[in-house]
Amino acid sequence: MSDATPAGLTRRELIKNTGKIAAAAAITNSILPGLYAGESNTIQLALVGCGGRGTGAAENAMATTAGPTKLVAMADVFPKKLADSYKNLKGDGKRDAQIDVPEERRFIGFEGYKQAMDCLNPGDVVLLTTPPAFRWVQFSYAISKGLNVFMEKPTTVDGPTTRKMLDLAAESVKRNLKVGVGLMCRHCKARGELFDRIQSGEIGDIVLLRAYRMAPDQTAKEFTKKKPPDMPSELLYQIQMFHSFLWASGGAYSDFLIHNIDECCWMKNDWPVKAMGMGGRHFRGDNVDQNFDTYAVEYTFADGSKLQLDGRGMVGAYQEFASYAHGTKNSALISVGGHSPAHCAIYKGQKVGSKDDVVWKFGQKEPNPYQLEWDHLMEAIRADKPYNEAERGAKASLVTSMGRMAAHTAQVVTYDDILNCEHEFAPNIDKLTLDGPAPLIADADGKYPVPVPGLNKKREY
Numbered sequence: 160m161s162d163a164t165p166a167g168l169t170r171r172e173l174i175k176n177t178g179k180i181a182a183a184a185a186i187t188n189s190i191l192p193g194l195y196a197g198e199s200n201t202i203q204l205a206l207v208g209c210g211g212r213g214t215g216a217a218e219n220a221m222a223t224t225a226g227p228t229k230l231v232a233m234a235d236v237f238p239k240k241l242a243d244s245y246k247n248l249k250g251d252g253k254r255d256a257q258i259d260v261p262e263e264r265r266f267i268g269f270e271g272y273k274q275a276m277d278c279l280n281p282g283d284v285v286l287l288t289t290p291p292a293f294r295w296v297q298f299s300y301a302i303s304k305g306l307n308v309f310m311e312k313p314t315t316v317d318g319p320t321t322r323k324m325l326d327l328a329a330e331s332v333k334r335n336l337k338v339g340v341g342l343m344c345r346h347c348k349a350r351g352e353l354f355d356r357i358q359s360g361e362i363g364d365i366v367l368l369r370a371y372r373m374a375p376d377q378t379a380k381e382f383t384k385k386k387p388p389d390m391p392s393e394l395l396y397q398i399q400m401f402h403s404f405l406w407a408s409g410g411a412y413s414d415f416l417i418h419n420i421d422e423c424c425w426m427k428n429d430w431p432v433k434a435m436g437m438g439g440r441h442f443r444g445d446n447v448d449q450n451f452d453t454y455a456v457e458y459t460f461a462d463g464s465k466l467q468l469d470g471r472g473m474v475g476a477y478q479e480f481a482s483y484a485h486g487t488k489n490s491a492l493i494s495v496g497g498h499s500p501a502h503c504a505i506y507k508g509q510k511v512g513s514k515d516d517v518v519w520k521f522g523q524k525e526p527n528p529y530q531l532e533w534d535h536l537m538e539a540i541r542a543d544k545p546y547n548e549a550e551r552g553a554k555a556s557l558v559t560s561m562g563r564m565a566a567h568t569a570q571v572v573t574y575d576d577i578l579n580c581e582h583e584f585a586p587n588i589d590k591l592t593l594d595g596p597a598p599l600i601a602d603a604d605g606k607y608p609v610p611v612p613g614l615n616k617k618r619e620y
């Protein structure tokens with residue numbers, strides 16, 4: 160393939176002329192990233208948030224078959240996280256040619272995301288894999304730099320940040336940026352075929368969806384003791400334990416349940432209009448995080464049909480990790496035993512799971528959706544095809560927050576209530592400094608505010 164862009168510029172000329180082009184693009188809304196379309200050049204990557212998922216996403220980005228990629232910059236707030244991620248990515252050296260991140264392109268601190276993105280050219284890709292609280296801040300900067308984006312789920316944690324993210328999503332579409340959101344189940348082949356079959360009427364009209372993520376272990380960072388005295392920074396403690404703090408992650412509810420909520424909404428081909436729910440802190444022991452250990456939420460769609468969702472993190476309790484759909488004719492298994500393989504199937508009547516009543520089964524080996532989401536994003540960038548999941552990711556995050564708020568306040572929360580909710584959990588998130596205060600303050604006893612259903616009706620804490 161030629162090195163010339165559709166605008167007739169070589170890549171070098173393009174980079175030299177970026178300032179002029181950016182000015183022109185601002186006037187005409189023409190397509191900066193699309194200028195790379197169809198060329199065979201390497202797409203550069205910057206990783207912002209070098210934890211478990213960020214490292215995995217960088218691996219997927221480098222493993223894509225949709226053209227060459229190279230990791231050129233990394234940013235984190237913890238030097239050790241960045242160093243460990245770099246070491247893991249280097250691994251056995253097989254990817255050495257794709258990893259070019261010298262010391263001067265490794266950035267630590269709250270401004271690191273800007274420095275890492277400054278190493279890229281328009282049309283390259285930044286990976287936003289920090290806790291979700293930082294998503295809108297970093298996405299804003301990526302848009303201003305003309306970068307394509309991969310961002311992990313959830314993309315927002317509350318109403319105000321969702322409003323910001325929806326505005327940013329619209330802006331990124333206007334600028335023809337390609338944006339992937341880490342709701343990778345949407346890229347699963349088995350679920351995709353099930354969706355087509357449901358839409359063509361194979362189970363009739365969906366009247367009920369059920370989803371469960373009930374886990375036994377307490378290994379995730381959703382259980383938090385008081386900050387140890389030898390950890391000097393309250394802010395960094397909360398960031399490290401982000402599943403425990405609503406401002407950072409939306410809590411265990413948002414982080415863990417969003418996939419099941421999103422896959423159910425996908426099959427229904429709609430977003431719910433309201434939620435009511437319950438939950439409690441039965442066995443938190445000396446943990447001081449903001450989570451409940453059980454959640455039971457009923458979502459209602461515009462046609463009156465329901466999604467019933469159960470979430471639990473409790474040792475010794477029954478475990479299930481699955482989503483189901485029940486239609487007026489038949490029923491369907493959307494996923495069972497985790498994200499992948501999904502084991503999608505359709506069953507006669509309501510006998511979901513019954514071996515003797517299988518109507519259809521995906522049956523084949525399922526490709527890894529974490530890789531597929533990257534292949535799809537990179538193919539769209541190369542071919543300059545419209546591709547933007549930012550709005551859908553924000554809506555999935557919003558309806559997740561809707562259910563969480565319903566459980567935390569013990570009120571019926573509508574889509575409009577959560578969208579227009581004024582409680583922004585971390586209003587100054589774009590101004591945090593390493594030695595500055597945290598968005599959440601512990602009391603004199605080292606405990607954080609928790610939801611009090613029925614008493615706090617308008618705010619979750």
Ligand SMILES: NC(=O)c1ccc[n+]([C@@H]2O[C@H](COP(=O)([O-])OP(=O)(O)OC[C@H]3O[C@@H](n4cnc5c(N)ncnc54)[C@H](O)[C@@H]3O)[C@@H](O)[C@H]2O)c1
Pocket residue numbers: 207208209210211212213234235236237240241268269271272288289290291293311312313341342343398399414
């Ligand atoms: N799609 C999935 O199946 C999946 C799986 C796991 C995690 N995730 C998502 O990925 C995100 C990260 O989760 P994780 O498990 O990798 O957590 P993690 O703690 O392992 O990684 C997060 C990293 O971000 C860094 N960080 C925090 N704030 C930062 C900032 N302001 N600037 C730069 N770096 C910052 C942390 O130090 C840490 O290294 C979350 O949104 C989570 O929900 C998605």
